[in-house]
Amino acid sequence: MTVDFIFDGLNQLFPEFAGNDIFLIIAMLLPVAALLGFITVYGFGVIYSEIKVSSFIQDKTGPMGQGPGLHAGKWGLLQPVADGIKLFIKEDIIPASADKPLFILAPFLIFIGALTSFIAVPFGEKIIITDMNIGIFYIIGVGSLAVIALILAGWSSNNKWALFGGMRSAAQIISYEIPAGISLVVVIMIASSLNMQEIIAYQAGGLFNWIIFDNPFMPIVFIIFFISVLAETNRTPFDLPESESELVAGFVTEYSGTRYAIFFLSEYANMFVVSAVAATAFLGGWQSPFSNFLNSPAWGVFWMMSKTFFLIFVMIWVRWTVPRLRVDQLMHLCWKVFIPIGLFNVFAVAIWIVVRGS
Amino acid sequence: MYRDFGTVFFTSIVAIIFVIVPLVIAWLVAPSNKTKEKLETYECGEVVEGSAWLQFNIRFYVIALIFLIFDVEVVFLFPWAVVFKELGLLALIEMGIFLLILVVGLAYVWVKSDLDWVKRRVRYGAGRYSKIAMDQDK
Numbered sequence: 297m298t299v300d301f302i303f304d305g306l307n308q309l310f311p312e313f314a315g316n317d318i319f320l321i322i323a324m325l326l327p328v329a330a331l332l333g334f335i336t337v338y339g340f341g342v343i344y345s346e347i348k349v350s351s352f353i354q355d356k357t358g359p360m361g362q363g364p365g366l367h368a369g370k371w372g373l374l375q376p377v378a379d380g381i382k383l384f385i386k387e388d389i390i391p392a393s394a395d396k397p398l399f400i401l402a403p404f405l406i407f408i409g410a411l412t413s414f415i416a417v418p419f420g421e422k423i424i425i426t427d428m429n430i431g432i433f434y435i436i437g438v439g440s441l442a443v444i445a446l447i448l449a450g451w452s453s454n455n456k457w458a459l460f461g462g463m464r465s466a467a468q469i470i471s472y473e474i475p476a477g478i479s480l481v482v483v484i485m486i487a488s489s490l491n492m493q494e495i496i497a498y499q500a501g502g503l504f505n506w507i508i509f510d511n512p513f514m515p516i517v518f519i520i521f522f523i524s525v526l527a528e529t530n531r532t533p534f535d536l537p538e539s540e541s542e543l544v545a546g547f548v549t550e551y552s553g554t555r556y557a558i559f560f561l562s563e564y565a566n567m568f569v570v571s572a573v574a575a576t577a578f579l580g581g582w583q584s585p586f587s588n589f590l591n592s593p594a595w596g597v598f599w600m601m602s603k604t605f606f607l608i609f610v611m612i613w614v615r616w617t618v619p620r621l622r623v624d625q626l627m628h629l630c631w632k633v634f635i636p637i638g639l640f641n642v643f644a645v646a647i648w649i650v651v652r653g654s
Numbered sequence: 655m656y657r658d659f660g661t662v663f664f665t666s667i668v669a670i671i672f673v674i675v676p677l678v679i680a681w682l683v684a685p686s687n688k689t690k691e692k693l694e695t696y697e698c699g700e701v702v703e704g705s706a707w708l709q710f711n712i713r714f715y716v717i718a719l720i721f722l723i724f725d726v727e728v729v730f731l732f733p734w735a736v737v738f739k740e741l742g743l744l745a746l747i748e749m750g751i752f753l754l755i756l757v758v759g760l761a762y763v764w765v766k767s768d769l770d771w772v773k774r775r776v777r778y779g780a781g782r783y784s785k786i787a788m789d790q791d792k
Contacts, residue, residue: 299661324661328668384676385684392693393705404673411669412662426658433732451707455695459706467714470721477728484735549696554680558673624771627717631769635724635760639753642731646746649739 298327298425327425331414335565342564343376346612353616383560386553391454394550398452402445403551403558409441410565417572418492420582420597431492432480435573436473439528442566443469446537449559450547461546464623465530465537471630472527472534478638479521482645483577486510496581505587506580513644518578520634520641522607525570527626529563532615539620571607572600579603716768720760727756 302323313319351357359372390399413435415425428434443466450462484490486507487498499506508514527534538546548559575581581603582596590599621629695702730752738745763769 299657320657320660321664324657324664325668328661328665331665332668332672384680386680387684387686387688388677388680389688389692391695392690393695393702404670407673408666408669411672412665415661415665426661428658453695454706456697456706459710463710463714467717470725471717474721474724474728477725478731481728481731481735484732485738488736488739490732490736544696544698553684554676557676627769627771631720631760632764639757642753643750646738646749650743650746653739653742 298423299323301422302326328411328415331411331425335411335414335561335568338568339561339564340376340380342567342608343379344373345609346615347372347375349609349612350616353613380557383557384554388553388555389550391550393454395452395454398448399550402449402452403555403562405448406442406445406562407558409438409445410562410569413438413569414565416492417569418496418576418581419600421593423597424493427491427493430490432484432495432573432577433490435569436477436480439566439569440469440473442528442562446547449551450537453547453550455550457544457549458547461537461543461549464543465547468530468534468536468626469528471627472524472634475520475630475634475638476524476528478635478642479517479524480573480577482514482517482641483507485642485645485649492576492581496576496583499580499583500587501583502587503580503585506578506583508578511645511648513641513648514578516637517641517645518574520638521578522574522610524630524634525574526611526614527630529566529570529611531567531611533618533620534626535620536623536626541620567608567611568604571604571611574607575600575603713771720763720768723756723759727753
Protein backbone atom coordinates (compact mmCIF):
# COMPACT_ATOMS: atom_id res chain seq x y z
CA MET A 297 0.00 0.00 0.00
CA THR A 298 2.79 2.40 0.89
CA VAL A 299 4.64 1.19 -2.20
CA ASP A 300 1.69 2.07 -4.42
CA PHE A 301 1.34 5.43 -2.67
CA ILE A 302 4.98 6.42 -3.23
CA PHE A 303 4.84 5.13 -6.83
CA ASP A 304 1.80 7.29 -7.60
CA GLY A 305 3.45 10.25 -5.91
CA LEU A 306 6.61 9.88 -8.01
CA ASN A 307 4.53 9.56 -11.18
CA GLN A 308 2.72 12.80 -10.39
CA LEU A 309 5.95 14.61 -9.51
CA PHE A 310 7.66 13.67 -12.77
CA PRO A 311 4.86 13.18 -15.32
CA GLU A 312 7.30 12.94 -18.26
CA PHE A 313 8.78 9.72 -16.81
CA ALA A 314 5.50 8.30 -15.50
CA GLY A 315 5.31 4.53 -15.12
CA ASN A 316 9.07 4.20 -15.07
CA ASP A 317 10.35 0.91 -13.63
CA ILE A 318 13.03 2.78 -11.68
CA PHE A 319 10.27 4.68 -9.89
CA LEU A 320 8.79 1.36 -8.85
CA ILE A 321 12.13 0.17 -7.50
CA ILE A 322 12.57 3.47 -5.63
CA ALA A 323 9.05 3.12 -4.27
CA MET A 324 9.94 -0.36 -3.02
CA LEU A 325 13.30 0.62 -1.55
CA LEU A 326 12.26 3.82 0.28
CA PRO A 327 9.90 2.18 2.80
CA VAL A 328 12.39 -0.67 3.32
CA ALA A 329 15.10 1.89 4.13
CA ALA A 330 12.72 3.55 6.59
CA LEU A 331 12.05 0.10 8.05
CA LEU A 332 15.77 -0.49 8.60
CA GLY A 333 15.94 2.78 10.51
CA PHE A 334 12.94 1.73 12.55
CA ILE A 335 14.46 -1.67 13.37
CA THR A 336 17.75 -0.08 14.46
CA VAL A 337 16.05 2.44 16.75
CA TYR A 338 13.65 -0.23 18.01
CA GLY A 339 16.59 -2.58 18.64
CA PHE A 340 18.34 -0.04 20.84
CA GLY A 341 15.09 0.79 22.61
CA VAL A 342 14.11 -2.78 23.33
CA ILE A 343 17.60 -3.81 24.49
CA TYR A 344 17.62 -0.83 26.84
CA SER A 345 14.16 -1.66 28.14
CA GLU A 346 15.12 -5.31 28.59
CA ILE A 347 18.05 -4.24 30.79
CA LYS A 348 15.91 -1.77 32.70
CA VAL A 349 12.80 -3.92 33.13
CA SER A 350 14.90 -6.86 34.27
CA SER A 351 16.73 -4.69 36.79
CA PHE A 352 13.42 -3.35 38.14
CA ILE A 353 11.93 -6.84 38.41
CA GLN A 354 14.99 -8.30 40.07
CA ASP A 355 15.46 -5.22 42.26
CA LYS A 356 19.00 -4.57 41.10
CA THR A 357 20.65 -1.55 39.51
CA GLY A 358 20.66 -1.38 35.72
CA PRO A 359 23.08 0.87 33.83
CA MET A 360 22.85 4.23 35.64
CA GLY A 361 25.77 6.24 34.27
CA GLN A 362 25.89 10.01 34.55
CA GLY A 363 27.04 12.03 31.56
CA PRO A 364 28.56 10.95 28.25
CA GLY A 365 31.54 8.79 27.57
CA LEU A 366 32.38 5.67 29.49
CA HIS A 367 29.46 6.06 31.85
CA ALA A 368 26.90 5.07 29.20
CA GLY A 369 24.95 8.32 29.17
CA LYS A 370 22.24 9.63 31.46
CA TRP A 371 20.31 6.76 33.08
CA GLY A 372 22.52 4.45 31.06
CA LEU A 373 20.76 5.45 27.84
CA LEU A 374 23.92 4.89 25.82
CA GLN A 375 24.40 1.34 27.12
CA PRO A 376 22.88 -0.35 24.02
CA VAL A 377 24.96 1.95 21.78
CA ALA A 378 28.10 0.98 23.68
CA ASP A 379 27.13 -2.69 23.40
CA GLY A 380 26.59 -2.29 19.66
CA ILE A 381 29.91 -0.55 19.07
CA LYS A 382 31.69 -3.17 21.14
CA LEU A 383 30.15 -5.96 19.07
CA PHE A 384 30.89 -4.30 15.73
CA ILE A 385 34.61 -3.70 16.34
CA LYS A 386 35.33 -7.17 17.67
CA GLU A 387 37.61 -9.56 15.86
CA ASP A 388 35.72 -11.70 13.37
CA ILE A 389 36.43 -15.33 14.22
CA ILE A 390 35.37 -18.37 12.22
CA PRO A 391 36.51 -21.62 13.83
CA ALA A 392 39.00 -23.53 11.72
CA SER A 393 36.96 -26.74 11.82
CA ALA A 394 33.63 -25.08 10.99
CA ASP A 395 31.80 -25.49 7.67
CA LYS A 396 32.70 -22.02 6.45
CA PRO A 397 30.08 -21.30 3.74
CA LEU A 398 27.18 -22.43 5.90
CA PHE A 399 28.62 -20.68 8.95
CA ILE A 400 28.63 -17.40 7.00
CA LEU A 401 25.23 -18.04 5.43
CA ALA A 402 23.29 -18.52 8.68
CA PRO A 403 23.20 -14.86 9.91
CA PHE A 404 22.12 -13.75 6.42
CA LEU A 405 19.24 -16.21 6.38
CA ILE A 406 17.97 -15.29 9.82
CA PHE A 407 18.09 -11.59 9.04
CA ILE A 408 16.32 -12.04 5.69
CA GLY A 409 13.61 -13.94 7.56
CA ALA A 410 13.27 -11.21 10.17
CA LEU A 411 13.27 -8.27 7.75
CA THR A 412 11.00 -9.68 5.06
CA SER A 413 8.32 -10.59 7.59
CA PHE A 414 8.21 -6.92 8.61
CA ILE A 415 6.88 -5.74 5.27
CA ALA A 416 3.44 -7.28 5.77
CA VAL A 417 3.01 -5.84 9.29
CA PRO A 418 0.35 -3.12 9.45
CA PHE A 419 1.69 -0.12 11.35
CA GLY A 420 -1.43 1.94 10.78
CA GLU A 421 -4.51 2.35 8.64
CA LYS A 422 -2.48 3.54 5.65
CA ILE A 423 0.99 2.46 6.74
CA ILE A 424 1.76 -1.05 5.57
CA ILE A 425 4.58 -1.61 3.12
CA THR A 426 2.81 -4.25 1.04
CA ASP A 427 -0.83 -4.99 1.73
CA MET A 428 -0.69 -8.61 0.56
CA ASN A 429 -3.87 -10.59 0.17
CA ILE A 430 -2.19 -13.50 2.02
CA GLY A 431 -0.44 -11.32 4.61
CA ILE A 432 -0.83 -13.44 7.74
CA PHE A 433 0.05 -16.65 5.88
CA TYR A 434 3.09 -14.95 4.38
CA ILE A 435 4.38 -13.92 7.81
CA ILE A 436 4.06 -17.48 9.13
CA GLY A 437 5.87 -18.81 6.07
CA VAL A 438 8.74 -16.33 6.09
CA GLY A 439 9.04 -16.60 9.86
CA SER A 440 9.90 -20.28 9.45
CA LEU A 441 13.12 -19.29 7.69
CA ALA A 442 14.55 -18.80 11.18
CA VAL A 443 14.50 -22.57 11.79
CA ILE A 444 16.74 -23.20 8.80
CA ALA A 445 19.11 -20.46 9.91
CA LEU A 446 19.31 -21.75 13.48
CA ILE A 447 19.91 -25.35 12.46
CA LEU A 448 22.53 -24.20 9.93
CA ALA A 449 24.25 -22.14 12.60
CA GLY A 450 24.18 -25.04 15.03
CA TRP A 451 25.38 -27.66 12.59
CA SER A 452 28.03 -25.68 10.72
CA SER A 453 29.83 -24.57 13.90
CA ASN A 454 31.09 -28.13 14.41
CA ASN A 455 30.68 -27.64 18.13
CA LYS A 456 28.77 -30.00 20.40
CA TRP A 457 26.99 -27.24 22.29
CA ALA A 458 25.99 -25.55 19.06
CA LEU A 459 24.74 -28.82 17.58
CA PHE A 460 22.60 -29.49 20.64
CA GLY A 461 21.25 -25.95 20.51
CA GLY A 462 20.48 -26.13 16.81
CA MET A 463 18.72 -29.50 17.09
CA ARG A 464 16.70 -28.35 20.08
CA SER A 465 15.70 -25.14 18.38
CA ALA A 466 14.58 -27.01 15.27
CA ALA A 467 12.48 -29.45 17.31
CA GLN A 468 11.04 -26.66 19.43
CA ILE A 469 10.23 -24.17 16.71
CA ILE A 470 8.62 -26.67 14.35
CA SER A 471 6.59 -28.15 17.19
CA TYR A 472 5.24 -24.81 18.36
CA GLU A 473 4.49 -23.68 14.82
CA ILE A 474 1.50 -26.03 14.82
CA PRO A 475 -0.40 -24.59 17.83
CA ALA A 476 0.41 -21.07 16.59
CA GLY A 477 -0.88 -21.93 13.11
CA ILE A 478 -4.04 -23.59 14.44
CA SER A 479 -4.75 -20.53 16.60
CA LEU A 480 -4.46 -18.26 13.58
CA VAL A 481 -6.78 -20.58 11.61
CA VAL A 482 -9.46 -19.82 14.20
CA VAL A 483 -8.91 -16.08 13.70
CA ILE A 484 -9.15 -16.47 9.92
CA MET A 485 -12.38 -18.45 10.27
CA ILE A 486 -13.89 -15.51 12.13
CA ALA A 487 -12.49 -12.74 9.94
CA SER A 488 -12.85 -14.72 6.64
CA SER A 489 -9.67 -13.20 5.24
CA LEU A 490 -5.92 -13.69 5.15
CA ASN A 491 -5.31 -9.99 4.55
CA MET A 492 -3.96 -8.18 7.61
CA GLN A 493 -5.92 -4.99 6.95
CA GLU A 494 -9.18 -6.87 6.40
CA ILE A 495 -8.69 -8.79 9.65
CA ILE A 496 -8.26 -5.47 11.44
CA ALA A 497 -11.21 -3.90 9.60
CA TYR A 498 -13.37 -6.78 10.81
CA GLN A 499 -12.63 -5.75 14.40
CA ALA A 500 -13.88 -2.16 14.01
CA GLY A 501 -16.17 -0.64 16.59
CA GLY A 502 -14.63 -0.79 20.01
CA LEU A 503 -13.19 -3.20 22.53
CA PHE A 504 -15.90 -5.86 22.39
CA ASN A 505 -15.62 -6.28 18.62
CA TRP A 506 -12.02 -7.42 18.93
CA ILE A 507 -11.54 -11.05 17.96
CA ILE A 508 -10.30 -11.96 21.44
CA PHE A 509 -13.83 -11.17 22.76
CA ASP A 510 -15.64 -12.64 19.74
CA ASN A 511 -16.67 -15.84 21.53
CA PRO A 512 -15.84 -17.58 24.81
CA PHE A 513 -13.09 -19.74 23.27
CA MET A 514 -10.98 -16.87 21.94
CA PRO A 515 -9.11 -15.97 25.17
CA ILE A 516 -7.85 -19.58 25.29
CA VAL A 517 -6.83 -19.35 21.63
CA PHE A 518 -4.98 -16.11 22.33
CA ILE A 519 -3.11 -17.59 25.29
CA ILE A 520 -2.09 -20.64 23.23
CA PHE A 521 -0.93 -18.39 20.40
CA PHE A 522 1.05 -16.12 22.69
CA ILE A 523 2.83 -18.96 24.51
CA SER A 524 3.58 -20.65 21.18
CA VAL A 525 5.17 -17.53 19.72
CA LEU A 526 7.21 -17.15 22.90
CA ALA A 527 8.59 -20.59 22.08
CA GLU A 528 9.06 -19.72 18.41
CA THR A 529 11.13 -16.63 19.19
CA ASN A 530 13.26 -18.62 21.68
CA ARG A 531 12.27 -16.42 24.60
CA THR A 532 12.47 -17.61 28.18
CA PRO A 533 10.88 -19.90 29.50
CA PHE A 534 11.50 -21.57 26.12
CA ASP A 535 15.10 -20.49 25.52
CA LEU A 536 16.42 -24.06 25.59
CA PRO A 537 18.35 -23.62 22.31
CA GLU A 538 20.62 -21.06 23.95
CA SER A 539 20.24 -21.92 27.62
CA GLU A 540 23.42 -20.51 29.09
CA SER A 541 23.42 -22.70 32.19
CA GLU A 542 23.69 -25.96 30.26
CA LEU A 543 24.64 -25.28 26.62
CA VAL A 544 27.06 -22.34 27.05
CA ALA A 545 25.24 -20.26 24.40
CA GLY A 546 23.56 -22.91 22.28
CA PHE A 547 23.63 -22.36 18.54
CA VAL A 548 25.53 -19.06 18.84
CA THR A 549 28.42 -20.52 20.85
CA GLU A 550 30.93 -20.05 18.02
CA TYR A 551 29.53 -16.74 16.79
CA SER A 552 31.05 -13.50 17.97
CA GLY A 553 31.15 -9.85 17.04
CA THR A 554 29.05 -8.72 14.09
CA ARG A 555 27.61 -12.12 13.27
CA TYR A 556 26.42 -12.58 16.84
CA ALA A 557 24.91 -9.09 16.79
CA ILE A 558 22.86 -10.05 13.72
CA PHE A 559 21.41 -13.08 15.55
CA PHE A 560 20.64 -10.88 18.52
CA LEU A 561 18.96 -8.19 16.43
CA SER A 562 16.92 -10.77 14.51
CA GLU A 563 15.59 -12.24 17.74
CA TYR A 564 14.34 -8.82 18.84
CA ALA A 565 12.97 -8.09 15.37
CA ASN A 566 11.05 -11.39 15.46
CA MET A 567 9.67 -10.43 18.86
CA PHE A 568 8.21 -7.31 17.29
CA VAL A 569 6.73 -9.20 14.34
CA VAL A 570 5.00 -11.85 16.44
CA SER A 571 3.69 -9.23 18.86
CA ALA A 572 2.36 -7.23 15.93
CA VAL A 573 0.67 -10.34 14.52
CA ALA A 574 -0.88 -11.07 17.91
CA ALA A 575 -2.08 -7.47 18.19
CA THR A 576 -3.49 -7.62 14.64
CA ALA A 577 -5.18 -10.97 14.94
CA PHE A 578 -6.59 -10.71 18.44
CA LEU A 579 -6.39 -7.18 19.81
CA GLY A 580 -7.81 -5.13 16.95
CA GLY A 581 -4.56 -3.86 15.40
CA TRP A 582 -4.77 -0.12 14.88
CA GLN A 583 -8.40 0.07 16.02
CA SER A 584 -9.10 2.19 19.05
CA PRO A 585 -10.69 0.41 22.06
CA PHE A 586 -13.45 3.04 21.93
CA SER A 587 -15.72 2.90 18.91
CA ASN A 588 -15.79 6.57 17.89
CA PHE A 589 -13.13 8.10 20.06
CA LEU A 590 -9.44 8.61 19.17
CA ASN A 591 -9.98 6.60 16.01
CA SER A 592 -8.18 8.68 13.36
CA PRO A 593 -5.31 7.19 11.26
CA ALA A 594 -2.68 9.01 13.36
CA TRP A 595 -4.09 7.55 16.56
CA GLY A 596 -4.17 4.20 14.77
CA VAL A 597 -0.36 4.17 14.72
CA PHE A 598 -0.39 4.96 18.44
CA TRP A 599 -2.82 2.12 19.24
CA MET A 600 -0.93 -0.39 17.11
CA MET A 601 2.39 0.56 18.69
CA SER A 602 1.05 0.57 22.24
CA LYS A 603 -0.54 -2.88 21.81
CA THR A 604 2.62 -4.29 20.23
CA PHE A 605 4.96 -2.81 22.81
CA PHE A 606 2.69 -3.95 25.61
CA LEU A 607 3.00 -7.52 24.34
CA ILE A 608 6.79 -7.11 24.04
CA PHE A 609 6.80 -5.87 27.63
CA VAL A 610 4.86 -8.98 28.67
CA MET A 611 7.50 -11.11 26.91
CA ILE A 612 10.27 -9.38 28.90
CA TRP A 613 8.19 -9.67 32.06
CA VAL A 614 7.70 -13.42 31.54
CA ARG A 615 11.43 -13.84 31.02
CA TRP A 616 12.18 -12.68 34.56
CA THR A 617 9.24 -14.47 36.18
CA VAL A 618 9.08 -18.03 34.89
CA PRO A 619 11.93 -20.55 35.13
CA ARG A 620 13.11 -22.41 32.05
CA LEU A 621 11.37 -25.63 31.02
CA ARG A 622 13.03 -29.00 30.50
CA VAL A 623 13.06 -30.52 27.01
CA ASP A 624 10.56 -33.24 27.88
CA GLN A 625 8.24 -30.71 29.55
CA LEU A 626 8.52 -28.53 26.46
CA MET A 627 7.49 -31.35 24.13
CA HIS A 628 4.78 -32.51 26.50
CA LEU A 629 3.30 -29.01 26.67
CA CYS A 630 3.21 -28.68 22.90
CA TRP A 631 2.06 -32.09 21.69
CA LYS A 632 -0.14 -33.22 24.57
CA VAL A 633 -1.65 -29.93 25.76
CA PHE A 634 -1.62 -27.24 23.11
CA ILE A 635 -2.33 -29.26 19.97
CA PRO A 636 -5.36 -31.16 21.40
CA ILE A 637 -6.75 -27.94 22.90
CA GLY A 638 -6.02 -26.09 19.67
CA LEU A 639 -7.85 -28.69 17.54
CA PHE A 640 -10.74 -28.64 20.00
CA ASN A 641 -10.88 -24.85 19.65
CA VAL A 642 -11.07 -25.11 15.85
CA PHE A 643 -14.08 -27.43 16.14
CA ALA A 644 -15.71 -25.43 18.91
CA VAL A 645 -15.44 -22.12 17.09
CA ALA A 646 -16.58 -23.73 13.80
CA ILE A 647 -19.71 -25.09 15.50
CA TRP A 648 -20.22 -21.72 17.22
CA ILE A 649 -20.10 -19.93 13.85
CA VAL A 650 -22.45 -22.43 12.16
CA VAL A 651 -24.97 -22.28 15.01
CA ARG A 652 -24.81 -18.50 15.45
CA GLY A 653 -24.63 -17.70 11.74
CA SER A 654 -27.76 -19.52 10.62
CA MET B 655 0.70 -8.86 -7.11
CA TYR B 656 4.19 -8.73 -8.64
CA ARG B 657 4.53 -5.42 -6.80
CA ASP B 658 4.01 -7.26 -3.49
CA PHE B 659 6.53 -9.97 -4.17
CA GLY B 660 8.90 -7.59 -5.95
CA THR B 661 9.05 -5.75 -2.65
CA VAL B 662 9.86 -9.04 -0.92
CA PHE B 663 12.70 -9.57 -3.39
CA PHE B 664 14.15 -6.10 -2.88
CA THR B 665 13.74 -6.40 0.88
CA SER B 666 15.82 -9.58 0.87
CA ILE B 667 18.54 -7.78 -1.08
CA VAL B 668 18.46 -4.89 1.40
CA ALA B 669 18.67 -7.42 4.24
CA ILE B 670 21.77 -8.98 2.69
CA ILE B 671 23.37 -5.54 2.29
CA PHE B 672 22.46 -4.66 5.87
CA VAL B 673 24.41 -7.70 7.07
CA ILE B 674 27.35 -7.18 4.70
CA VAL B 675 27.98 -3.51 5.60
CA PRO B 676 28.84 -4.06 9.30
CA LEU B 677 30.91 -7.10 8.30
CA VAL B 678 32.94 -4.91 5.93
CA ILE B 679 33.28 -2.22 8.62
CA ALA B 680 34.43 -4.86 11.09
CA TRP B 681 36.90 -6.17 8.49
CA LEU B 682 38.34 -2.65 8.13
CA VAL B 683 38.27 -1.57 11.78
CA ALA B 684 38.48 -4.67 13.93
CA PRO B 685 41.82 -6.17 14.94
CA SER B 686 42.82 -9.40 13.24
CA ASN B 687 45.32 -11.38 15.21
CA LYS B 688 44.38 -14.98 14.64
CA THR B 689 46.22 -17.77 16.36
CA LYS B 690 45.74 -21.52 16.19
CA GLU B 691 44.27 -21.61 19.69
CA LYS B 692 41.81 -18.83 18.92
CA LEU B 693 40.39 -20.66 15.92
CA GLU B 694 39.83 -23.88 17.85
CA THR B 695 36.33 -25.10 18.57
CA TYR B 696 35.12 -24.05 22.00
CA GLU B 697 34.84 -26.95 24.37
CA CYS B 698 35.09 -25.35 27.81
CA GLY B 699 38.81 -24.96 27.47
CA GLU B 700 39.53 -28.65 26.99
CA VAL B 701 41.31 -30.08 23.96
CA VAL B 702 38.66 -30.78 21.34
CA GLU B 703 37.49 -34.37 21.39
CA GLY B 704 36.45 -35.54 17.91
CA SER B 705 33.97 -33.85 15.61
CA ALA B 706 30.45 -32.68 16.38
CA TRP B 707 29.14 -34.18 13.13
CA LEU B 708 28.00 -37.48 14.50
CA GLN B 709 24.91 -39.62 14.65
CA PHE B 710 22.17 -37.88 16.52
CA ASN B 711 19.24 -38.87 18.65
CA ILE B 712 16.40 -40.37 16.58
CA ARG B 713 13.71 -38.65 18.67
CA PHE B 714 14.29 -35.50 16.66
CA TYR B 715 13.39 -37.36 13.46
CA VAL B 716 10.16 -38.62 14.99
CA ILE B 717 9.21 -35.08 15.98
CA ALA B 718 10.09 -33.86 12.49
CA LEU B 719 7.93 -36.55 10.87
CA ILE B 720 4.89 -35.82 13.04
CA PHE B 721 5.41 -32.11 12.45
CA LEU B 722 5.41 -32.62 8.71
CA ILE B 723 1.98 -34.26 8.79
CA PHE B 724 0.47 -31.62 11.05
CA ASP B 725 1.98 -28.69 9.22
CA VAL B 726 0.54 -29.87 5.93
CA GLU B 727 -2.77 -30.21 7.74
CA VAL B 728 -2.56 -26.59 8.94
CA VAL B 729 -1.75 -25.48 5.40
CA PHE B 730 -4.95 -27.22 4.24
CA LEU B 731 -6.88 -25.50 7.03
CA PHE B 732 -5.96 -21.98 5.90
CA PRO B 733 -7.94 -21.84 2.61
CA TRP B 734 -10.76 -23.73 4.30
CA ALA B 735 -10.92 -21.13 7.07
CA VAL B 736 -11.16 -18.25 4.56
CA VAL B 737 -14.34 -19.59 2.92
CA PHE B 738 -15.75 -21.26 6.01
CA LYS B 739 -18.47 -18.66 6.67
CA GLU B 740 -19.77 -18.97 3.10
CA LEU B 741 -19.91 -22.76 3.06
CA GLY B 742 -21.19 -23.26 6.60
CA LEU B 743 -22.23 -26.70 7.83
CA LEU B 744 -20.96 -28.62 4.78
CA ALA B 745 -17.42 -27.29 5.28
CA LEU B 746 -17.59 -28.15 8.97
CA ILE B 747 -18.50 -31.79 8.25
CA GLU B 748 -15.90 -32.15 5.50
CA MET B 749 -13.11 -30.71 7.62
CA GLY B 750 -14.36 -32.68 10.61
CA ILE B 751 -13.77 -35.94 8.73
CA PHE B 752 -10.34 -34.78 7.57
CA LEU B 753 -9.28 -33.69 11.04
CA LEU B 754 -10.70 -36.83 12.62
CA ILE B 755 -8.36 -38.99 10.54
CA LEU B 756 -5.43 -36.88 11.70
CA VAL B 757 -6.56 -36.95 15.31
CA VAL B 758 -6.64 -40.75 15.09
CA GLY B 759 -3.04 -40.54 13.89
CA LEU B 760 -2.11 -38.29 16.80
CA ALA B 761 -3.85 -40.64 19.22
CA TYR B 762 -1.92 -43.59 17.74
CA VAL B 763 1.41 -41.79 18.16
CA TRP B 764 0.38 -40.81 21.68
CA VAL B 765 -0.57 -44.36 22.68
CA LYS B 766 2.66 -45.71 21.19
CA SER B 767 4.39 -43.16 23.48
CA ASP B 768 6.31 -41.56 20.62
CA LEU B 769 5.37 -38.17 22.03
CA ASP B 770 7.21 -38.91 25.27
CA TRP B 771 10.64 -37.38 25.24
CA VAL B 772 11.99 -39.68 27.94
CA LYS B 773 11.39 -43.34 27.15
CA ARG B 774 13.89 -44.63 29.65
CA ARG B 775 12.75 -47.33 32.06
CA VAL B 776 14.29 -47.99 35.46
CA ARG B 777 14.31 -51.34 37.19
CA TYR B 778 13.02 -50.16 40.56
CA GLY B 779 11.05 -46.98 40.89
CA ALA B 780 8.86 -45.49 43.53
CA GLY B 781 7.34 -42.09 44.15
CA ARG B 782 8.17 -39.69 41.32
CA TYR B 783 9.99 -42.48 39.44
CA SER B 784 7.06 -44.90 39.61
CA LYS B 785 5.91 -43.79 36.15
CA ILE B 786 9.10 -45.00 34.50
CA ALA B 787 9.54 -48.11 36.64
CA MET B 788 9.63 -51.46 34.83
CA ASP B 789 6.78 -53.83 35.33
CA GLN B 790 8.19 -56.21 37.94
CA ASP B 791 5.86 -59.10 37.12
CA LYS B 792 7.30 -59.67 33.69
